[in-house]
Amino acid sequence: MTPDLFPDSLKTVPVVVTAPLDGPFDYLLPEGRAMPVPGEVVAVPFGRQVLPGVVWDHPPARAVDPGRLRPLGPSLPIPPLPEPLRRLVAHVAKETVSPRGQVLKLALSTHAALDEPRTIDVYSPAADLAGRKLTPKQRQVVEQAALEARPQADLARAAGVSAAVVKKLVETGALLPESRIVEEPWPIPDPDRVQVTLNEGQAAAAYRLEQAVTARESAAFLLDGVPGSGKTEVYFAAIAACLKAGRQALVLLPEIALTSQWSARFARAFGVPPVTWHADIGSARRRKIWRAAIEGKVPLVVGARSALWLPLQDIGLIVVDEEHDTSFKQDDGVAYQARDAAMARARFENCPIVLASATPSLETVVATRRDGPDRIQRLVLPERHGSAPPPPVEIVDLRSTKRRRDSGFLAPRLADALRATLERGEQALLFLNRRGYAPLSLCRACGHRFRCPNCSAWLTAHRLRRRLQCHHCGFSMPEPEHCPECGTVDALALSGPGVERIADEVRHRFPKARTALLTSDTATTAGQAAAIVEGVERHQIDVLIGTQMVAKGHHFPDLTLVGVVDGDLGLSGGDLRAAERSFQLLYQVSGRAGRADKPGTVLVQTHLPNHPVMRALASRDRDRFIAAEIEEREEGGLPPFGRLASLILSGPRQQDVQAAARHLALAAPVQPSVRVLGPAPAPIALLRGRWRERLLVRASPEIDLPEWLRGWLEPVRLPSSVMLSIDVDPYDFL
Numbered sequence: 001m002t003p004d005l006f007p008d009s010l011k012t013v014p015v016v017v018t019a020p021l022d023g024p025f026d027y028l029l030p031e032g033r034a035m036p037v038p039g040e041v042v043a044v045p046f047g048r049q050v051l052p053g054v055v056w057d058h059p060p061a062r063a064v065d066p067g068r069l070r071p072l073g074p075s076l077p078i079p080p081l082p083e084p085l086r087r088l089v090a091h092v093a094k095e096t097v098s099p100r101g102q103v104l105k106l107a108l109s110t111h112a113a114l115d116e117p118r119t120i121d122v123y124s125p126a127a128d129l130a131g132r133k134l135t136p137k138q139r140q141v142v143e144q145a146a147l148e149a150r151p152q153a154d155l156a157r158a159a160g161v162s163a164a165v166v167k168k169l170v171e172t173g174a175l176l177p178e179s180r181i182v183e184e185p186w187p188i189p190d191p192d193r194v195q196v197t198l199n200e201g202q203a204a205a206a207y208r209l210e211q212a213v214t215a216r217e218s219a220a221f222l223l224d225g226v227p228g229s230g231k232t233e234v235y236f237a238a239i240a241a242c243l244k245a246g247r248q249a250l251v252l253l254p255e256i257a258l259t260s261q262w263s264a265r266f267a268r269a270f271g272v273p274p275v276t277w278h279a280d281i282g283s284a285r286r287r288k289i290w291r292a293a294i295e296g297k298v299p300l301v302v303g304a305r306s307a308l309w310l311p312l313q314d315i316g317l318i319v320v321d322e323e324h325d326t327s328f329k330q331d332d333g334v335a336y337q338a339r340d341a342a343m344a345r346a347r348f349e350n351c352p353i354v355l356a357s358a359t360p361s362l363e364t365v366v367a368t369r370r371d372g373p374d375r376i377q378r379l380v381l382p383e384r385h386g387s388a389p390p391p392p393v394e395i396v397d398l399r400s401t402k403r404r405r406d407s408g409f410l411a412p413r414l415a416d417a418l419r420a421t422l423e424r425g426e427q428a429l430l431f432l433n434r435r436g437y438a439p440l441s442l443c444r445a446c447g448h449r450f451r452c453p454n455c456s457a458w459l460t461a462h463r464l465r466r467r468l469q470c471h472h473c474g475f476s477m478p479e480p481e482h483c484p485e486c487g488t489v490d491a492l493a494l495s496g497p498g499v500e501r502i503a504d505e506v507r508h509r510f511p512k513a514r515t516a517l518l519t520s521d522t523a524t525t526a527g528q529a530a531a532i533v534e535g536v537e538r539h540q541i542d543v544l545i546g547t548q549m550v551a552k553g554h555h556f557p558d559l560t561l562v563g564v565v566d567g568d569l570g571l572s573g574g575d576l577r578a579a580e581r582s583f584q585l586l587y588q589v590s591g592r593a594g595r596a597d598k599p600g601t602v603l604v605q606t607h608l609p610n611h612p613v614m615r616a617l618a619s620r621d622r623d624r625f626i627a628a629e630i631e632e633r634e635e636g637g638l639p640p641f642g643r644l645a646s647l648i649l650s651g652p653r654q655q656d657v658q659a660a661a662r663h664l665a666l667a668a669p670v671q672p673s674v675r676v677l678g679p680a681p682a683p684i685a686l687l688r689g690r691w692r693e694r695l696l697v698r699a700s701p702e703i704d705l706p707e708w709l710r711g712w713l714e715p716v717r718l719p720s721s722v723m724l725s726i727d728v729d730p731y732d733f734l
């Protein structure tokens with residue numbers, strides 16, 4: 001290919017296509033068409049499909065044969081994808097070792113938004129009406145239409161006539177249509193509404209954030225304070241500053257913290273409800289929000305993880321509340337950590353980012369100790385607003401409580417506290433992070449345990465549905481009448497507690513107490529969860545029993561007792577974050593007690609009273625616990641002092657998967673500061689009918705681990721029956 005073969009008119013356009021490939025790919029610019037700008041969303045032929053893609057900034061590196069190029073398809077009727085968002089796509093693709101096109105899909109997930117904007121026909125009078133004879137009714141319609149062009153139904157209503165009258169006018173050409181893009185009004189938050197008067201510590205933190213917003217500082221902050229210390233009030237002040245500056249704000253919350261309570265609070269502060277983006281919103285709403293974002297019309301969006309990918313045009317502030325929450329990490333597909341990606345987006349947008357938490361992640365705490373561009377500045381809110389002291393935490397040592405066969409799962413200390421609370425007319429919360437009735441079902445006669453046919457997992461008994469259910473793949477079967485192994489009838493024994501069983505126990509012991517169960521089984525939609533929460537707020541419920549759904553964000557003034565049924569639940573298993581996560585969760589839950597004027601109590605049942613997590617809870621010495629954890633990680637070279645990547649190979653035939661895993665391991669380049677461990681069967685060796693082998697990569701921090709992984713994995717060919725998923729900085733070790 002010499003330059004002579006390229007006539008000047010032959011221009012190519014680099015496009016990243018929403019397909020699981022890297023790109024950008026070259027397309028031929030049709031003659032006479034202007035060169036599209038980077039970010040323009042286009043439709044392009046790809047294989048046998050036509051897919052949306054985005055015009056990329058940099059041309060592809062390799063030379064191509066223009067004879068084989070396909071022509072660029074039409075540009076779609078939306079503004080270009082903003083540059084910081086394109087950089088984010090490239091960044092996340094690199095960090096997660098994912099194809100760029102697959103990451104781009106996250107940013108273009110709302111397909112309907114890429115279509116023509118929705119239009120309606122409005123009608124105005126034709127110019128030559130003077131000569132026509134009109135009935136009085138028709139005249140009324142024409143007068144209305146002359147005032148303002150409107151849809152037919154609106155005109156009929158305004159003129160007080162039937163639809164047929166208007167229709168006739170349209171048919172005879174007396175009213176002429178014109179199509180108009182539907183303009184949806186957006187609620188505009190008012191940043192100047194009277195805010196609360198911040199206390200001294202809050203005001204100092206808020207001032208620093210407002211300053212950073214106004215000056216467009218590219219800085220990261222950790223807003224660190226106990227539950228109730230006013231973190232939300234402080235970042236609301238920063239949001240107000242952002243809105244006043246005419247820029248847009250993006251707030252990320254874990255899905256389950258995005259409650260109606262949060263929205264109501266936002267509405268009180270800013271006068272209008274927030275625009276929310278989460279799993280439950282319908283596709284029409286999704287489309288509206290996405291388009292409003294890219295058109296720069298929506299001043300603020302609050303949403304779960306995926307809101308990070310909204311094409312907001314001029315972001316002035318990003319907030320990640322409950323930044324430690326592991327739901328910010330996506331484990332499948334593009335395995336990205338939304339908090340880290342939000343940090344990157346803030347850098348690209350050149351705006352400040354605020355991470356808020358009462359129990360910050362170790363990664364974030366370590367980053368506050370660092371210097372340089374990755375540094376996070378720590379802003380501390382020292383106490384609860386008002387003077388309610390944090391509730392004391394009492395450890396209930398289950399080892400010294402002899403369990404009688406019939407005694408249930410609440411130790412006498414907890415049962416007594418519950419009785420006293422109910423007698424005082426106050427409310428209690430019992431927390432157990434396990435759905436269903438019992439985690440294990442077995443035959444009393446032969447010991448047969450019921451396991452999932454598709455997964456290496458036991459089936460959980462669900463009494464509400466009278467079924468045994470797998471929590472990994474959704475398999476379920478009716479409670480069996482006889483044992484499939486020995487045939488004994490009515491010998492099903494249910495072992496261990498789930499929340500449903502605790503609810504039964506409470507109803508049995510305290511028949512007069514009004515109870516409610518809050519789990520993903522009883523509240524499958526945000527609305528159902530909100531209804532239960534409202535019941536507790538109105539004190540129509542005395543005892544709330546629930547899984548981690550109850551841990552977050554709710555404020556219940558009459559709730560004075562929190563009982564943790566099994567404090568040890570999160571501590572087992574080979575997860576490097578087990579202790580950290582357990583502490584965070586239990587600390588959050590215990591924060592639900594006694595938030596108003598009534599003092600609260602927290603009781604944590606455990607078999608491990610000397611575990612560092614229990615000690616830290618009892619002494620409320622969070623910082624010492626974090627320091628000890630950090631030291632341990634540092635010694636072990638574990639994150640964030642070293643990096644990990646988990647590679648899972650899976651497929652329907654175990655031998656194929658094992659062979660592929662061995663083949664992959666052998667292909668790993670030898671480098672002293674990277675170790676490849678495995679392959680070994682994953683802890684869940686069979687999942688949804690697929691066998692799973694795992695490789696774990698450990699690297700020193702100075703290694704560019706994603707780059708190293710690419711160099712290793714790209715040349716390797718795996719059989720088509722085996723799938724490889726890559727998780728850099730994994731949270732899930734199953």
Ligand code: ADP
Nearest residue numbers: 196197198199226227228229230231232233385
């Ligand atoms: P956090 O986000 O740290 O858990 P919040 O911002 O939710 O804390 O504050 C807890 C409660 O105290 C909220 O009801 C909040 O409105 C109230 N609050 C916090 N700071 C103030 C203040 N300066 N003036 C009045 N109320 C406040």
Ligand code: ZN
Nearest residue numbers: 452455470473
């Ligand atoms: Zn299963």
